[in-house]
Amino acid sequence: MTERNGKQPVDGERLELDGFMPYRLSVTQQEVSRAIAAVYAKKHGLMRHDWRVMAALGDAQPLSANEVCRRTNMDKVQVSRAIARLKQKGLVNQHQDMEDRRRSVLRLTGQGEAIYRDIVPAARARETDLLSALSEAEQKQFGQLIDRLYRRAQYLNKSRE
Amino acid sequence: MTERNGKQPVDGERLELDGFMPYRLSVTQQEVSRAIAAVYAKKHGLMRHDWRVMAALGDAQPLSANEVCRRTNMDKVQVSRAIARLKQKGLVNQHQDMEDRRRSVLRLTGQGEAIYRDIVPAARARETDLLSALSEAEQKQFGQLIDRLYRRAQYLNKSRE
DNA sequence: GGATATTAGTTTCATTTGCAACTAAAAGCA
DNA sequence: TGCTTTTAGTTGCAAATGAAACTAATATCC
Numbered sequence: 543m544t545e546r547n548g549k550q551p552v553d554g555e556r557l558e559l560d561g562f563m564p565y566r567l568s569v570t571q572q573e574v575s576r577a578i579a580a581v582y583a584k585k586h587g588l589m590r591h592d593w594r595v596m597a598a599l600g601d602a603q604p605l606s607a608n609e610v611c612r613r614t615n616m617d618k619v620q621v622s623r624a625i626a627r628l629k630q631k632g633l634v635n636q637h638q639d640m641e642d643r644r645r646s647v648l649r650l651t652g653q654g655e656a657i658y659r660d661i662v663p664a665a666r667a668r669e670t671d672l673l674s675a676l677s678e679a680e681q682k683q684f685g686q687l688i689d690r691l692y693r694r695a696q697y698l699n700k701s702r703e
Numbered sequence: 704m705t706e707r708n709g710k711q712p713v714d715g716e717r718l719e720l721d722g723f724m725p726y727r728l729s730v731t732q733q734e735v736s737r738a739i740a741a742v743y744a745k746k747h748g749l750m751r752h753d754w755r756v757m758a759a760l761g762d763a764q765p766l767s768a769n770e771v772c773r774r775t776n777m778d779k780v781q782v783s784r785a786i787a788r789l790k791q792k793g794l795v796n797q798h799q800d801m802e803d804r805r806r807s808v809l810r811l812t813g814q815g816e817a818i819y820r821d822i823v824p825a826a827r828a829r830e831t832d833l834l835s836a837l838s839e840a841e842q843k844q845f846g847q848l849i850d851r852l853y854r855r856a857q858y859l860n861k862s863r864e
Numbered sequence: 865g866g867a868t869a870t871t872a873g874t875t876t877c878a879t880t881t882g883c884a885a886c887t888a889a890a891a892g893c894a
Numbered sequence: 895t896g897c898t899t900t901t902a903g904t905t906g907c908a909a910a911t912g913a914a915a916c917t918a919a920t921a922t923c924c
Contacts, residue, residue: 549763552816557823559758559775563830563846564739569776570849571732573856578725580860589910594720601717602710607873614720615730619912622874644872644919655713662718668859669724675855680848685724687837687845688731694836695734698829699741750880768903780882783904805889805902870921881910891900 577672581664586657587631591616591624593661596633599650600658606645633657738833742825747818748792752777752785754822757794760811761819767806794818 559565575590582588588596598613599605605613610621625648628634633654639645650658673681720726736751743749749757759774760766766774771782786809789795794815800806811819834842 549765551763552761552811552819554820555823555827556762557758557826558762559755562758562826563834564735564826565755566846566849566853567728567732567735570853570856571728572776573853573860574725574728577856577859591910594726597718597720597723600713601719602712604710608871615733617912618873619875622872623910626874642872642920646873650713658713659715662716665718665723665725666716671859672852672855673724675851676848681724683844684848684852685727687841687848688727690836691833691845692727692731692734694833695731695738698738698832699734769901778882779903780905783902784880787904803890803902807903865924867924868922870919872919873917875916876914878913879911881908883907883909884905885907886905887903889900889902891898893898894896 574672578665578668581668582661586661588657589624589627591620592627592633595621595624595628596650596654596658596661599634599648600655600662604647604649606639607648608645610648628654735833739826739829742829743822747822749818750785750788752781753788753794756782756785756789757811757815757819757822760795760809761816761823765808765810767800768809769806771809789815 579590582593594614594616595610598610601613607618607621607625610616610625611618614621616624625634625636625646629636632651634648635651636646636648639647676684740751743754755775755777756771759771762774768779768782768786771777771786772779775782777785786795786797786807790797793812795809796812797807797809800808837845
């Protein structure tokens with residue numbers, strides 16, 4: 543993929559991006575993400591964060607913004623902004639939780655649910671299509687490996703801050 | 704990870720983010736990326752794109768901006784801007800290719816090379832640390848699976864535009 | 865009860881990004 | 895040769911992002 547023809551690399555230890563796992567993970571994620579975005583972006587004009595929030599709500603309503611954060615791995619600023627966009631589009635409504643008035647109660651609107659129901663099968667189909675590059679066994683394996691990697695990365699990040 | 708206590712999901716087909724591969728890939732990538740960024744961000748004030756461009760150059764100099772694009776999977780706008788930042792910091796220099804005066808000839812400066820040499824071992828160590836969550840065999844396997852997935856995603860994305 | 869600390873969520877500001885338009889040079893073609 | 899197209903790289907603008915500060919409500923502690 544990367545030919546070195548007469549080029550002068552830096553002396554000593556080098557790093558070939560193509561063989562560097564974090565890089566490969568990143569480009570793969572980008573490509574996969576693009577493949578999935580095709581499902582919700584053009585047709586419904588949603589961004590990745592918007593879709594994630596909708597997915598969280600579609601899976602379990604109502605949720606507070608904070609619960610959305612936990613379920614989607616987004617931070618509260620991102621969630622707050624996604625909600626603003628979604629309210630604006632009439633896909634989500636937000637009202638105050640009367641038990642704890644700091645908290646919101648978020649729900650998909652009828653229109654929001656309709657879009658959710660439109661996207662889910664397409665997203666799933668896309669996932670299946672992507673994963674068809676792997677056998678059943680490999681898919682399972684891949685899921686396990688990526689989880690272990692995730693936890694390891696999380697651990698490393700936590701431990702130093 | 705995701706409990707459903709009294710929540711009312713949307714009727715019909717739902718989607719649990721936690722079991723959705725593109726989502727898991729995305730959060731894993733984010734976490735891994737953060738772990739690596741620690742190596743170049745704080746100490747040298749570089750952004751991800753800057754580091755990628757430097758990595759490409761460190762691996763094979765000189766390169767044109769376009770060659771950097773191909774090697775790093777970045778688009779030309781990102782590369783152009785990364786180069787601007789890197790020139791500004793004195794880590795890269797750019798001059799015109801006299802064979803084809805549209806093209807640039809990009810090289811790390813002495814300072815750029817020094818930083819490159821500082822980062823590479825640390826990045827590698829970090830990669831090893833991340834991958835230590837997987838056995839040797841699993842690491843190999845993971846590499847293969849992710850590549851297949853990458854190619855599949857790429858194919859799907861190409862085929863529809 | 866009242867001061868202080870936490871928690872939920874929003875906002876502000878400075879950067880970064882993404883897209884499309886743009887400039888300059890080279891290639892293709894008639 | 896002169897005209898059009900393609901390629902390399904940059905720029906402008908509007909939208910998205912990240913970090914820190916901010917508001918409002920609840921929880922904690924004396």
